Amino acid sequence: MRALLASVYLFLYAPIALVVLFSFNSGRNASEFVGFSTQWYGRALSNVFLTQALETSLIVAFTSAALAAIFGTMAALGMERLGTRVRAIFEALLAAAIVVPGVVIGIATLVALVALFGLLNPLIAAIWPFAHPPRLQLGYSSLIAAHGLFTMALVTMIVKARIAGLDRDTVEASSDLYATPFTTFRQIVFPQIRPSILAGFLLAFTFSFDDFIIAFFVAGANTTLPIYVFASIRRGVTPEINAIATMVLAASLVLIAVARFLMREKKPVKD
Amino acid sequence: MKRSMALSRNTKRKLVTAALLGPSSAWLFFFLILPFIAIIVFSVGERGPAGGYQPAFTFANYANLGARAAAFLNTLTLAPIGAALCLVIAYPVAYYLAIKVSEKHRLLLVSLMIVPFWTSMLVRTYAWMYLLGARGIPHLFELVGIENLRLINTPGAVLLGIVYGYLPLMIMPIYVSLEKLDRRLLEASADLGAKPLPTFLTVTLPLSLPGVMTGVALVTILLLGEYLIPQLLGGGKVFFIGNALVDLFLQSRNWPYGSAIAVALVAVVVVVIVVTMRIGFRVAGTRQVDLV
Numbered sequence: 001m002r003a004l005l006a007s008v009y010l011f012l013y014a015p016i017a018l019v020v021l022f023s024f025n026s027g028r029n030a031s032e033f034v035g036f037s038t039q040w041y042g043r044a045l046s047n048v049f050l051t052q053a054l055e056t057s058l059i060v061a062f063t064s065a066a067l068a069a070i071f072g073t074m075a076a077l078g079m080e081r082l083g084t085r086v087r088a089i090f091e092a093l094l095a096a097a098i099v100v101p102g103v104v105i106g107i108a109t110l111v112a113l114v115a116l117f118g119l120l121n122p123l124i125a126a127i128w129p130f131a132h133p134p135r136l137q138l139g140y141s142s143l144i145a146a147h148g149l150f151t152m153a154l155v156t157m158i159v160k161a162r163i164a165g166l167d168r169d170t171v172e173a174s175s176d177l178y179a180t181p182f183t184t185f186r187q188i189v190f191p192q193i194r195p196s197i198l199a200g201f202l203l204a205f206t207f208s209f210d211d212f213i214i215a216f217f218v219a220g221a222n223t224t225l226p227i228y229v230f231a232s233i234r235r236g237v238t239p240e241i242n243a244i245a246t247m248v249l250a251a252s253l254v255l256i257a258v259a260r261f262l263m264r265e266k267k268p269v270k271d
Numbered sequence: 272m273k274r275s276m277a278l279s280r281n282t283k284r285k286l287v288t289a290a291l292l293g294p295s296s297a298w299l300f301f302f303l304i305l306p307f308i309a310i311i312v313f314s315v316g317e318r319g320p321a322g323g324y325q326p327a328f329t330f331a332n333y334a335n336l337g338a339r340a341a342a343f344l345n346t347l348t349l350a351p352i353g354a355a356l357c358l359v360i361a362y363p364v365a366y367y368l369a370i371k372v373s374e375k376h377r378l379l380l381v382s383l384m385i386v387p388f389w390t391s392m393l394v395r396t397y398a399w400m401y402l403l404g405a406r407g408i409p410h411l412f413e414l415v416g417i418e419n420l421r422l423i424n425t426p427g428a429v430l431l432g433i434v435y436g437y438l439p440l441m442i443m444p445i446y447v448s449l450e451k452l453d454r455r456l457l458e459a460s461a462d463l464g465a466k467p468l469p470t471f472l473t474v475t476l477p478l479s480l481p482g483v484m485t486g487v488a489l490v491t492i493l494l495l496g497e498y499l500i501p502q503l504l505g506g507g508k509v510f511f512i513g514n515a516l517v518d519l520f521l522q523s524r525n526w527p528y529g530s531a532i533a534v535a536l537v538a539v540v541v542v543v544i545v546v547t548m549r550i551g552f553r554v555a556g557t558r559q560v561d562l563v
Binding site (some may be wrong): 110213242256 | 274284287290292298299303306309313324360362368371378383386388389394397400404406438440463464495512513516517526529530535536537540
């Protein structure tokens, strides 16, 4: 049993470890380690296409995760106040947002937005008083919209689970002591759900930062980091990709470690 | 006076609820419901002369689904096989983590098992592309005299990538269901003279089935929409529905046909969910699963 467990960890981590190791290889050859060097990191970071893709990914991940954290938390709080039937519909929609394959979300968003832009662009052109009417097109906003869908559902689920474990007595005590609902929220509810909101934000950020397939459809002329990495892989495996891959891994590992730490900080005490 | 105040409090409450749910409802409507209606509309349309979409009302796209039968066949065979392989490895691992490992080390070991799932799938699949490619494992075999070993771009490589990518997601729900198991039941079974194997078969296994069902459903559903693993490890040879969709939307630009395939894919996903939920309900009640 112990051997099985050890070999599963080896299976999970050895391939990643090799990529990390070879990102520090001074040679170009992928199958022999010549010596230690950080040259591929330098080369990757001075690549303008890469830094631009990184910037796009960071903007999209931050914006969609922030919107998801705010709207998702609001949704989790609001769902508490719904009747069972409406609540079940809302829950089903959130589950659909999580379960529908990313490839379908990407396609559906692409199709809907292209159809919408096809209707709106001539209209804008007709009423625009100046020479160059703005054209709606795929880009940051479509990326944020599509990533926000999944991540908002994710945050709602995480915060909702935390609300379920919330101590109702303190909430009642607060209102018995004449606190306004807003004061009760600010002093009692929010501090207790804050770790789960933050964890939701970090997971949402990680999801958006790592997503390839949805972005592949809705990015338009923009390139996110995973799209850039995918395109480079298709051109051939190079040590530079190993360096980029290592940086991407390191970033998500840190985010996940923090998210997991936050989520277990205050486990609901069961009696 | 009192009644009107109560009424206004009630309206106020409803307004607050609406305000809380407004943004998320709008998001779900504009970016989930509306797009889904759009692909249904597109799926009964025709391909425009320069690609894209032309309004029509025809079921030709659905009638023509058979043209991509290979993608459906690959997906519908490799996804369940992949999920089954994950299960075979995940169950003993989850069992060991939940029952045998001491409480002190458990949290760390479980974390190490799940964390890979949240790191870039692209990078993790790339790692295997690197390992299975000509300069990876086959190169090592060349050194000991075995030439022309081809690992990448085979169904086996795709299955390996699937197990690698989705194993953590299978382990998690099974672990959760085993961890919640009441140890006194196992002791009772032993006290009543049952040997470890009958105890496992009659107590542990049935009680962990909801976790197994959740894991199988999650992994199968995600695999049905998989694109990266067949693309990077299967080359052009082992094609999934996801790959057909990318081809139809981004290369050959036959959007109506692609939309019909997307609708069919969602239908398959719904069938899988309904079937597993039916079985799941029969086995035991549903169960909440931690996503991380």
